[in-house]
Amino acid sequence: MTLFAQTRLAVAAALKALYPDAEIKDTMISVNLTKPEFTGDYTVVLFPFVKLLRMKPDALGVQLGDYLVANTDLFSSYAIVSGFLNMAVKDSVWGSFLLNNFSNAHYGEQVKKDNRVMVEYSSPNTNKPLHFGHMRNIFLGAAVSQILKATGNEVVKANLINDRGIHICKSMIAWEKLGNNATPESAGMKGDHLVGHYYVKFNDLYKAQVAELIAAGKDEKAAEKEAPIMLEAQEMLRKWEAGDPAVYLLWQTMNGWVYEGFDVSYKKMGITFDKTYHESETYLLGKALVQSGLEKGVLFKKEDGSVWIDLKDEGLDEKLLLRGDGTSVYITQDLGTAKLKYDDFKLDQSIYVIADEQNYHMQVLKLILKKMGEPCGDGIHHLSYGMVELPSGRMKSREGTVVDADDMVEEMITLSREQAEQNGKTAGFTEEELGKLYDTVGLGALKFYLLRVDPKKKMIFDPKESIDLHGFTATFIQYAHTRICSILRKENVPLMPSVSHFQAFELTEEIAPLEKAMILHLEQYPTVLAAAADEYNPSELCIYAFQLSQTFNSFYDVHSISKAENEEKKQLRLMIVVMAASVLRHSMNLLGITLPEKM
RNA sequence: GGUCCGGUAGCUCAGCUGGAUAGAGCACCAGCCUUCUAAGCUGGGGGUCAUUGGUUCGAAUCCAAUCCGGAUCACCA
Incomplete structure (x- = not known):
């Protein structure tokens, strides 16, 4: 369990012990990270209990703070600032947190659960190449698949090609x-x-x-x-x-x-x-479903022989499922495909990565399956994302205004080469290594750019302004990673040291603020990963990894590792950066972004 | 017109299960490389969180109305 969760539980237990008669609901307990300008690590908001317990916030804070310090092994002290109880976690707890997790390559992942989920993405038409809009879909789908896998699901990555x-x-x-x-x-x-x-x-x-x-x-x-x-x-x-x-x-x-x-x-x-x-193999599948729907009386036939479903009681209209001539329409195919997927893989969940222009279509699809009593409808989730638009409006392949995917990839690789040459970063690499590096940096920047925004928001992309390689980018994270690798090379510490590597470590000195900031960030990773999975939102990982990198860069600027004040500090910082590099790699790998060891 | 989504700094976006003085990046200004990679760090200016009202000890966050932008409501896929 994360320390964050432990804190919540400890607060709940403390409140129960202190005020056994009060009915305190779990949702009233609000624990946050303490803002950097205050001392402390985790903050308990006291206001929600004030009315219920008829106590002043500060008096309540003292009782709760005293109890938590006295009755748990987690906290060393507390401070109350205008209704907020700031709990300071013991340094020794942070020390064992690091020792327990620094060498865990699977840190943040969840145990395997019995849940099979299909993620359908990409789903191109075969009349034109992939374009920038498809890339958002593809990277989203791939990232969500990886995130779900890491959080314990069995994942089937599917592509439905519209070939007819x-x-x-x-x-x-x-x-x-x-x-x-x-x-x-x-x-x-x-x-x-x-x-x-x-x-x-x-x-x-x-x-x-x-x-x-x-x-x-x-x-x-x-x-x-x-x-x-x-x-x-x-x-x-x-x-x-x-x-x-x-x-x-x-x-x-x-x-x-x-x-x-x-x-x-x-x-x-x-x-x-x-x-x-x-689709050429599945487009006729829906007809059988429609037939059984007719038999069940869920669907009805009009005089011309066309088949409909009445969705008026759901606030929608009548919807055509089969033309008068017996041929199927778009939704008929999708009904069939939904059932096929379900039968093929015995799915618990089925995620469709599809642009938000199809929100209505997906809503109807789910409703129809539900009305027909098809179990495959229950697990369907539409991962709806906003379109990528140009400053001039939507991309139209018919009019040739699309930004081509292959071109975009090449452009990004070229950009990363130009940047590296400008910064004089090419020394000590072979041509082959450089080519690989530019691929890594260029593609990383592209994926990050498309994943860092909340999926449901539409994006406006100006091709004239090339994607930046500074700031909130994959490059920034990749660079932080290479800096760590450089430290580890110098100190002869492997990227993934064995559990016993720091077994002699003993914490006696106080943890410095930036060291603490790093540890607090690292502690948050499982929580962030779980949230990204719950919301099917890879952008949370982008934000997290960026902030961790930012904190690392500040840490790196202030605290030397090879010239640490003493051996204990060196080991502490090595554990911090080993784990930071590992978490950065883990989170970025889920997004399909590689972090180089040198750049 | 109905339904859904969005509106936060010049630009791109976080924050939205209500919590401390609303945060990043880009751009702009001023500093920092004889010390582990400066693709970096430090500091600065920049905000009526679309508007109005409500709920609350407390609202960018919840509710209602309004305004603006987009999507969708096909016997196209």
């Missing part, structure tokens, strides 16, 4: 018309970029045809419907659904190019999946 539909046919038509049988090899392009290129071409052609029709006297709506290239795309989709061999072959070929391109991008970004679903 009119958008794919658009790329195919344009390639047929304009491609001259170009392949990724002949065009010298990544496959996903090649296919994306023809998707843009399609829209160029389409717009031109619409303009032509309008010039010929058609109104806009009719023109958009009748543009020949659009009719061709729709015809191609019908052929695909009918299993036309030529269309099917082209579809397979072009999707194959896209997958090769995606694989390169995923690999560069360090992203993997345990399971890949393809």
Whole structure:
């Protein structure tokens, strides 16, 4: 148990012992970290009990403080400042905290529980390459997966590829018309970029045809419907659904190019999946569910044969589940896929990382499953995140205003190289080491940038202002880590020393404020990690790791390790920095960010 | 119009289960490298926490109303 939690329990026990007749609820006990400007480590807010106990805050504080010091082994003293009881934890407690945890590579993790959860993320369409918006989705999903694993869950990372539909046919038509049988090899392009290129071409052609029709006297709506290239795309989709061999072959070929391109991008970004679903294989699955819903009387049929669900009593409207011609719609597929996932893995929870524009869709999906009595609906959680926008508004792949994912990665790597060269940081590295380092720094900065903001907030990204490598960034944390590694190299202490490494350590001197600040931060890590998991929010780890690095930099500035005042101080500080480096690595690894030993 | 999300320093964001004088980073200004990596540290200026009212010992945080921005309410996916 964390010291923080122990303090809460101790306060609860103390109150019960002191005032056995008072009904003190757990929620009334508010324990916080003591603000740096006051002496003490943990603060108990006294106001909530004042009314109940009919006591002045200060009088209550004295009784509670005295009791805690006398009856627990945790606290050495206390101070009361205007209604706040500031408890000082004994130095010896901090000493054993360090000794017990400094060499624990799994510090902060939770024991395995019987809970299987799927996280679906990335989920790209195969008509265009990944862009900056996808990266937020991908990094979020990957990070949340890792965080859930670290907090004891069994995690299945899933990717649902949208490989069919009119958008794919658009790329195919344009390639047929304009491609001259170009392949990724002949065009010298990544496959996903090649296919994306023809998707843009399609829209160029389409717009031109619409303009032509309008010039010929058609109104806009009719023109958009009748543009020949659009009719061709729709015809191609019908052929695909009918299993036309030529269309099917082209579809397979072009999707194959896209997958090769995606694989390169995923690999560069360090992203993997345990399971890949393809919509072409799942899009018909929902129909059986709809049929059983009809039999159960949850759904109803209209005269034209279309199937609906009535969600009016939930404050929503009627929702179509199957077209009159019996073909499925978007939500039908999702119903089927939800059940498939559940049956495949016996899931307790199923997390969908999907942009917030689909909040309504996900709400409806859950409601329908619930009404149909499908157990797979219970564990569904929509991890909704805000879109990444440009200063000029949303990115539109049709209009080619997207910031491409591969380009962005390359740009960040270039930026990290420029920064390193500017700072004269390249000495003592081989070319190969430098290349690896720039990847680490560039990608780290990118991931951190996208993860440091609360997922539900939308982000505005200005590509003209490149991502900074100073301040609240991965680079800052990476740098703090390399400084620690440098100390450890000098002192011949391994990155992960054995439990017995500091067994001779004995605490006799008072712990200095910045040493204490480090220890207090380290003690918070399990609490922060648990909160990040509860809220599916990796940004909490970003903030935590940044603050720990900040505190370390101040500590580093004031307290020398190799020139510590004495051997005891040296050992204490070594334990602190060993553990700090370990916690930094642990938290950043969960976000997919690597911390180098030299930079 | 209904529903949901957001509005905190010039900019990007923390803080939101009510708690001490509202915090970071960037940008700006002034200092700090013969000492473990200056991609760093120290200090400074910069705020009507959108507005109004309410609840409370105490409100950026909770409630209500209003204003502004966004998303969504398809037989598209």
